[in-house]
Amino acid sequence: MPLKNGHTQPHTSASSWRWALLGLALLIAFLLPWPLSPLWIRIATEVIMWAGLAQSWNIIGGYTGYLSFGHGAFFGVGAYMTGIVMLHLGWPFALGILISGIAAALMAVIIGYPTLRLRGAYFAIATWAFGEMIRQIATILEITGGAFGMQLPAYLNLPFFYYLFLLVTGLTYLTTYLLLERSPFGYKLLAIREHEEAAEMVGVDTVIIKIKAFALSAFFPGVLGGIYAYWVTYIHPDSVLGAQLTDFMVVMAFLGGIGSLWGPFLGAVVVQLVNRVLWLVWGEGTFYLVIIGAAICAVVLFIPSGIIGLLQSRIFLPGTAWKEIRKKVKW
Amino acid sequence: MLIDGLLIGGLIIVVGIGFSLCFGVMHIVDFAVGEWVMLGAYTGFILVRYFGHDPMIYLPLVFLIFCALGWAIYPLIYRAVSGKRHNPVLMGLVFTFGLSILAKGGALSVWGYHIQSITTWLSGKSLALGPLTIPALRFSGFLFGILITLLLMLFLYKTRLGITIRATAQDREMANLLGTDVRKVGALVYSLYAGVTGMSGILIGALFSIHAAMGVKYCTLAFFVVVLAGMGYVPGVIIAGLILGLLQSFVGVYIGGRYNLVALFMVMYGVLLITPKGILRRGI
Amino acid sequence: MLLQSHDLTKSFGGLVAVNQLSLKVEKGTILGIIGPNGSGKTTFFNLITGMLPSDSGKVIFNGQEITKLRPHRIARLGVGRTFQIPAPFSKMTVLENVMVSAFLHTSSMKTAKKKAEEVLKKVDLDEKADFQVLNVTLEDRKRLELARALAIEPILLLLDEVMSGLTPVEVKSAINLIKQMHRQGLTIIVVEHVMDVILSLCDRVAVLDYRRKIAEDTPQKIVNHPEVIRAYLGERYRARG
Numbered sequence A: 001m002p003l004k005n006g007h008t009q010p011h012t013s014a015s016s017w018r019w020a021l022l023g024l025a026l027l028i029a030f031l032l033p034w035p036l037s038p039l040w041i042r043i044a045t046e047v048i049m050w051a052g053l054a055q056s057w058n059i060i061g062g063y064t065g066y067l068s069f070g071h072g073a074f075f076g077v078g079a080y081m082t083g084i085v086m087l088h089l090g091w092p093f094a095l096g097i098l099i100s101g102i103a104a105a106l107m108a109v110i111i112g113y114p115t116l117r118l119r120g121a122y123f124a125i126a127t128w129a130f131g132e133m134i135r136q137i138a139t140i141l142e143i144t145g146g147a148f149g150m151q152l153p154a155y156l157n158l159p160f161f162y163y164l165f166l167l168v169t170g171l172t173y174l175t176t177y178l179l180l181e182r183s184p185f186g187y188k189l190l191a192i193r194e195h196e197e198a199a200e201m202v203g204v205d206t207v208i209i210k211i212k213a214f215a216l217s218a219f220f221p222g223v224l225g226g227i228y229a230y231w232v233t234y235i236h237p238d239s240v241l242g243a244q245l246t247d248f249m250v251v252m253a254f255l256g257g258i259g260s261l262w263g264p265f266l267g268a269v270v271v272q273l274v275n276r277v278l279w280l281v282w283g284e285g286t287f288y289l290v291i292i293g294a295a296i297c298a299v300v301l302f303i304p305s306g307i308i309g310l311l312q313s314r315i316f317l318p319g320t321a322w323k324e325i326r327k328k329v330k331w
Numbered sequence B: 001m002l003i004d005g006l007l008i009g010g011l012i013i014v015v016g017i018g019f020s021l022c023f024g025v026m027h028i029v030d031f032a033v034g035e036w037v038m039l040g041a042y043t044g045f046i047l048v049r050y051f052g053h054d055p056m057i058y059l060p061l062v063f064l065i066f067c068a069l070g071w072a073i074y075p076l077i078y079r080a081v082s083g084k085r086h087n088p089v090l091m092g093l094v095f096t097f098g099l100s101i102l103a104k105g106g107a108l109s110v111w112g113y114h115i116q117s118i119t120t121w122l123s124g125k126s127l128a129l130g131p132l133t134i135p136a137l138r139f140s141g142f143l144f145g146i147l148i149t150l151l152l153m154l155f156l157y158k159t160r161l162g163i164t165i166r167a168t169a170q171d172r173e174m175a176n177l178l179g180t181d182v183r184k185v186g187a188l189v190y191s192l193y194a195g196v197t198g199m200s201g202i203l204i205g206a207l208f209s210i211h212a213a214m215g216v217k218y219c220t221l222a223f224f225v226v227v228l229a230g231m232g233y234v235p236g237v238i239i240a241g242l243i244l245g246l247l248q249s250f251v252g253v254y255i256g257g258r259y260n261l262v263a264l265f266m267v268m269y270g271v272l273l274i275t276p277k278g279i280l281r282r283g284i
Numbered sequence C: 001m002l003l004q005s006h007d008l009t010k011s012f013g014g015l016v017a018v019n020q021l022s023l024k025v026e027k028g029t030i031l032g033i034i035g036p037n038g039s040g041k042t043t044f045f046n047l048i049t050g051m052l053p054s055d056s057g058k059v060i061f062n063g064q065e066i067t068k069l070r071p072h073r074i075a076r077l078g079v080g081r082t083f084q085i086p087a088p089f090s091k092m093t094v095l096e097n098v099m100v101s102a103f104l105h106t107s108s109m110k111t112a113k114k115k116a117e118e119v120l121k122k123v124d125l126d127e128k129a130d131f132q133v134l135n136v137t138l139e140d141r142k143r144l145e146l147a148r149a150l151a152i153e154p155i156l157l158l159l160d161e162v163m164s165g166l167t168p169v170e171v172k173s174a175i176n177l178i179k180q181m182h183r184q185g186l187t188i189i190v191v192e193h194v195m196d197v198i199l200s201l202c203d204r205v206a207v208l209d210y211r212r213k214i215a216e217d218t219p220q221k222i223v224n225h226p227e228v229i230r231a232y233l234g235e236r237y238r239a240r241g
């Protein structure tokens, strides 16, 4: 079992290395649109959006241990909200995505109160049923355009969306870092995940804390959904409320490593890139589902702590790898 | 319409019983339940295509094939949810979820998006029952559902093994303390469940249509009956199956078919919030 | 009176686990509760701390009725408890476990950390502060239970068999620890099977049998109480002596 990096790690040179690495990554992210073709800007934008979504799911699923299988609903509600605000009310986009985020968070508070009393599989099924219910409602309602969906005004500016997604996803990670990795709130969430009764016994108001976490994990998908709607300009129930949304959030967070800051990011990059590369090579196909399905099963069976767990076990550091080999192969 | 709903309910009950036992014994929610149905339907389809004859005669064969498949996969599932894992519930959910993506993706890659159908000698015939005419196929699907349900119930209530299984489903820890080999019981339950579900797949395929993405619908229906029944409580599944039929017919007639799924999910969600142990409060 | 229970009752299905239990605990004293397995001791703790809702009866703590309060509210009023089977936050370090408790009184990471370190020192666990809980022994987990309960700065401490499974030497140091906490003004309820522990610690002892209290008195009188000897001590205590 690799030791999970604690919250109390000292500021050593290792941590300043990390900051340098982070700075470099941010710089690359900033400059990325320049060398890329429009197609690749699109793909990079998608990756960044998914990184934000996977992290949002991670807040409730990974840190709090409540497996939301209906998280796509928040993304969809966000997308439709921005659509409605812009189309029917004629308000600006910026206001739209703000309203989207708030609406999603509000919805999370309202359904979270009764739903978060359920544990384990019960919570998973309940959120799943809720998510599907929202999708069905969107196909029926008139204001959402029913099964045909909604056409938003077009704004063709790839870099704009790239940077906007980058900003919001960046905020998702910053929030996770500050609120979950470096504050009492995060400790309380972990305590709830590890042993909810024991957490109550030491004075943690589990009801409120869980609702806060759920709302936080719904807010960002709401905003990202709003941006997505404006980016693709045409939304319909299958594209913004489809089961694949939740599926991918879970899969990415899980492959990368749940309950960790960078796991969902790694998961999103790997899954979405593989997805797109296969798509570029073979065209519209379904084979990536096979690969992703097999990958999930393999991760559950062999590296349940995800890619990040694998990295933390330091098997990739040359020195460690050498030692491991020496240990295994005796001559 | 009303009768229609009930007739389909019969088949879902069969799937639901296996699903419920799985949850009770292994504490896993099998997201791949719909994919078992889909694979069963395709297996029937292929058998008919290459060997001819009526699909009905392949029911036992498909049962055996899927029992074997379930038996083969079980060790993996057991590994995924075994006690050494930190969060077995999550692992179980995600693992079966991975299986379902794998199966769906595989089916889509092999058979594409085409919609297939199986015809049996009963297709197109119908039965006159007093003032009602009932499509013969649906009726036989219903009969099949009842028959298998009866057999399962007999097995679960009248044989020692069956009673052990039920006891394990109701209280796994206790069964473990009393010396039941929970792992073996799990293997048995999983293969039995895969067998009956695959077998139902043929009939479902004959009744409706076969396509690679059909699983999600039956996954929904199975979740519905099991949630209403109380997860892990077998007799409740029968009542829940009937309620499912009634609900679908009722919504279809009085509110409109397109509200069917909304109603389904609303009821399911509502039941989980109000009485998570099912309408009879007997789940685990 | 710091804690009073009036006719507290709880049943699970048909099984009555706690039957009309009335107990009083004076401020600054140590009450021992003994009773055979399944006599409802842990359930009594669960009722006081609000982990389980009671069927009927009342709990009054520090002059305030707490029967229907949610568990975290009761903890905030100053009731700390340990679990019979240690229930640590497994994927956190020992220190982080205790910090969660410390956050009850502060929202500063630094203060919480200092507080947690202090408490860990008290229970002699400071050397393992940075260990993952998964990697510490049962004895250390029991200490951790204690540390977590202490870090909420309780007025009343409920100890559920903290000594079971410990070696005699460890028991001795645990007794000293409890005595020391008592001297600092803590009121304590101790559930224990080991009679010697009860005798050396408690001011009063309550005996539960078949889910009800059959006696409550000073330790000296309890060991001579005819009904207690017949029902409980008979087999255990005599067999030892």
Ligand SMILES: Nc1ncnc2c1ncn2[C@@H]1O[C@H](COP(=O)(O)OP(=O)(O)OP(=O)(O)O)[C@@H](O)[C@H]1O
Pocket (backbone or CB within 6 Å): C012, C015, C016, C017, C035, C036, C037, C038, C039, C040, C041, C042, C043, C044, C084
């Ligand atoms: N959550 C529960 N659900 C059902 N029954 C329970 C529950 N908790 C306790 N019981 C039952 O209530 C009775 C009292 O249990 P309790 O744990 O309070 O006993 P105890 O005195 O602490 O025993 P021990 O000395 O073994 O710790 C037992 O028969 C137990 O099986």
Ligand SMILES: [Mg+2]
Pocket (backbone or CB within 6 Å): C041, C042, C043, C084, C160
């Ligand atoms: Mg006990």
